[in-house]
Amino acid sequence: MVVRFILALVVAACIFIVLQMTGVFGTIGIMYRVWTLNRLEYGDVEAIPQTRQYLNSNDIAVRAAAAGGFGRIGQADAETISDLITKVDTDVPRVAESAAWSLGFVEINEPTDDDKAYQIDVLDSLIYALSHKNSRVRLSAAHAISTYGTRGIDAKRATEALVKCLTDQRMGYVAARALGDIGATDTAGDIAALLEDSPWHFQQEAAVALTKLQPLPVEVQAQLDELIENDAGVREAVEHALRISAQIRK
Incomplete structure (x- = not known):
C-alpha cells in the first residue's frame, strides 16, 4: 500500500515536471488570461476581480488590454478606478492611453457617501494627461473628457487645458469636440x-x-x-x- 502510494507520487511528480518543461502550464495560463479578458470585454461583471490583477502584469499588452476592458464594461470598484488613474499618470503610453480612454466610461459599482467624489480624481488625472508627451495619451484623455460631457458630468475644469490643445495637430480636433460636449461656451x-x-x-x-x-x-x-x-x-x-x-x- 505504502509502496503504491510512493510510486503514485513519483509518477505524479514526473508528469508535473514534464508538463512544466513542455510549457503546458504556461499555455494554460495564457488561455485563462485571454478568456478572462474576453469576459470583461463582453460585459461580464464577474470578470472584474480576476482582470484587475492583470493591471500589474509584466506584459505591456496584457496591462493595456485589462485597462481598456474596464471602459468596455463601464464599471469598476473604487480601488480599480484608482489603479486606472495611476496607470494614466505613471505607466507606459500604450497602457496610459487605454486607461485614460476607460476613465471616460467607467462608473463606480459600489455605494459610497458621495458617488460622484471619484469623478474629481478622474478629471484631475485626465487634465494632467492632456499635457502628456505622447499624442495618443493626450487624445484618449480628451476623448474621455468629451465622454464625461455627454454623460452630463461637469467637466468645465478641463476647459483651459483643452483650449491649449486646440493647436495640437495630432489631437486638437478631439479637444474641440470635448469643449463642445462639456458646454464651454x-x-x-x-x-x-x-x-x-x-x-x-x-x-x-x-x-x-x-x-x-x-x-x-x-x-x-x-x-x-x-x-x-x-x-x-x-x-x-x-x-x-x-x-x-x-x-x-x-
Whole structure:
C-alpha cells in the first residue's frame, strides 16, 4: 500500500515536471488570461476581480488590454478606478492611453457617501494627461473628457487645458469636440479659429462643437454659417450631430 502510494507520487511528480518543461502550464495560463479578458470585454461583471490583477502584469499588452476592458464594461470598484488613474499618470503610453480612454466610461459599482467624489480624481488625472508627451495619451484623455460631457458630468475644469490643445495637430480636433460636449461656451472664439486654414476633420469637429455652444457671438455665428453653406462635409457633420442631439433629447 505504502509502496503504491510512493510510486503514485513519483509518477505524479514526473508528469508535473514534464508538463512544466513542455510549457503546458504556461499555455494554460495564457488561455485563462485571454478568456478572462474576453469576459470583461463582453460585459461580464464577474470578470472584474480576476482582470484587475492583470493591471500589474509584466506584459505591456496584457496591462493595456485589462485597462481598456474596464471602459468596455463601464464599471469598476473604487480601488480599480484608482489603479486606472495611476496607470494614466505613471505607466507606459500604450497602457496610459487605454486607461485614460476607460476613465471616460467607467462608473463606480459600489455605494459610497458621495458617488460622484471619484469623478474629481478622474478629471484631475485626465487634465494632467492632456499635457502628456505622447499624442495618443493626450487624445484618449480628451476623448474621455468629451465622454464625461455627454454623460452630463461637469467637466468645465478641463476647459483651459483643452483650449491649449486646440493647436495640437495630432489631437486638437478631439479637444474641440470635448469643449463642445462639456458646454464651454466662453471658448467659442478659440474653437472658431479652427474653421479656417485647418484640416477638414478639425473644421468639422470645430463646427459641430460650435453648434453645441449656442448662442454664439455674432461674428462666430456668421463664420460658422458661411462654412456650413460652402462646405458639404462640414454641413453633413453638423446635420448629423443635430440629429443625434435630437434623438438624445427624446
